[in-house]
Amino acid sequence: MVAMKQILSSAVAILVTLQISLAAPAPVEKRALSGSAPLASDINGAHLLLLNDVDSETGKNAFLLLSAARGYYDGMNACSTMGDGGYIYIPGTAGASNLITLLNNNAVAQKEVSAFSQFWVYNGVPGVLANCLAVNKNTGKTDWIPCSTKLPTVCFNSVLRRVLLFQDTSRQVKVNTPTGTIQGWRDMNAFRFLGIPYAEAPVGNLRFASPVAKAPFSGTWDALSYKGVCPQTSQSAGFLPMLLSYLENGASEKEDCLNLNVYTPSLKGTGQELLPVMFYIHGGGFTTYSGSVIIFEPGNMVSRGGVVVVTINYRLGMLGW
Incomplete structure (x- = not known):
């Protein structure tokens, strides 16, 4: 926790130096799905x-x-x-x-x-x-x-590397999964499929129950941006709550937070050997953070290592522990 506070302190200093507003990033809903995105299986x-x-x-x-x-x-x-x-x-x-x-x-x-x-x-x-x-x-x-x-x-591959304040999501691609079609994007380092639900929303009768696998859906799932992070106490994440929207890549707190993110340098074709998968479970004392925190940005890891990285959210605090 001490190390995390030091990182947050450094981030605040950088933002102040650059005179960058600490207002929340653009809402994820404004990143539009392209109707012409190719299907990975066709490529x-x-x-x-x-x-x-x-x-x-x-x-x-x-x-x-x-x-x-x-x-x-x-x-x-x-x-x-x-x-x-x-x-x-x-x-x-x-x-x-x-x-x-x-x-x-x-x-x-x-x-x-x-x-x-x-x-x-x-x-x-x-x-x-x-x-x-x-x-x-x-x-x-x-x-x-x-x-x-x-x-x-x-x-x-002319798109720039994804950074916190610049995310060009124009190079989009779709993949078919057993649950439904998911549409993500690529940058210089990785294909990114963000905010994919792995369970039904843990609300109502499911609030304190075991997770229930996500039912198949129709249409195309928007995986351009991070979705909800699990409810947590702002103070436990650091001394500057205004920074949290940046720390979480613009994702807001929601009970409907059981989602995951997939980063891969390759969309393999038919019969091609698959890459190893690294599964990242975030820390935070079971009370804070998420799979979308900027502290763990896996773009370089997947690009340099030739691996797929999956990060997840899980319920925190009294809702999960």
Whole structure:
């Protein structure tokens, strides 16, 4: 608790220095679902590749690899469907060097890239051609080969890294689950599916009862933003209640709080080997905090480690213990 208060104190000092208002972040309801978000199963393998040294001062080149083998034009269309364009490969640049490194060794989609030596990159020439541009991961050189050749495609991943005061949720994607369709988004580091209910709301007859699994739902679940955090005493979370909305990423306290968040660097395709999963249960003395606290931001972990991270909320205080 002492360490947490020190962190909060530092955060307050930064906010005061920058003269940032401590008003609550924009309501999650204002982050609109896109009606054109692709279905992950249609893309059949989307992976975020990044040489992540976890240093925010270092320039980053981020790539979106679509590992399903397609012809060139189908690959470029798939990039567009995901909200970006085909990667413009320029030999000798830092981006080109990083891409070749990642195509030969990465923690996210190593088996997917190991099956191919060539990958589609953007032609740089308008119009329909007979031969299209592919980069060879072994030589770093490009070749013009028949556009009908079935290869994985390298796209830009142009969206910025998610930070507290800036969250670009425009690159959205849907996944089908046994409970229903869930729509989330990606940034530079991870695909993010936030505020997914794992149980029915613990209210009424369920207030002090064991959790009941969430029933299947129709439509599409909005997983763009964190949902309710479990009721807790503001004073137990620190000396500045105004900071709590930032600490909890803008989520408000609600009894309907049994939800989880999923962060993954990869949406695996059919038959592709799945990534390990890390399950994070937050601390706080059973009285405070949640799975959405900014202190534990797993974007770098999933990007660098090639793992899926799941964080959860659970009932606190007298409602849970």
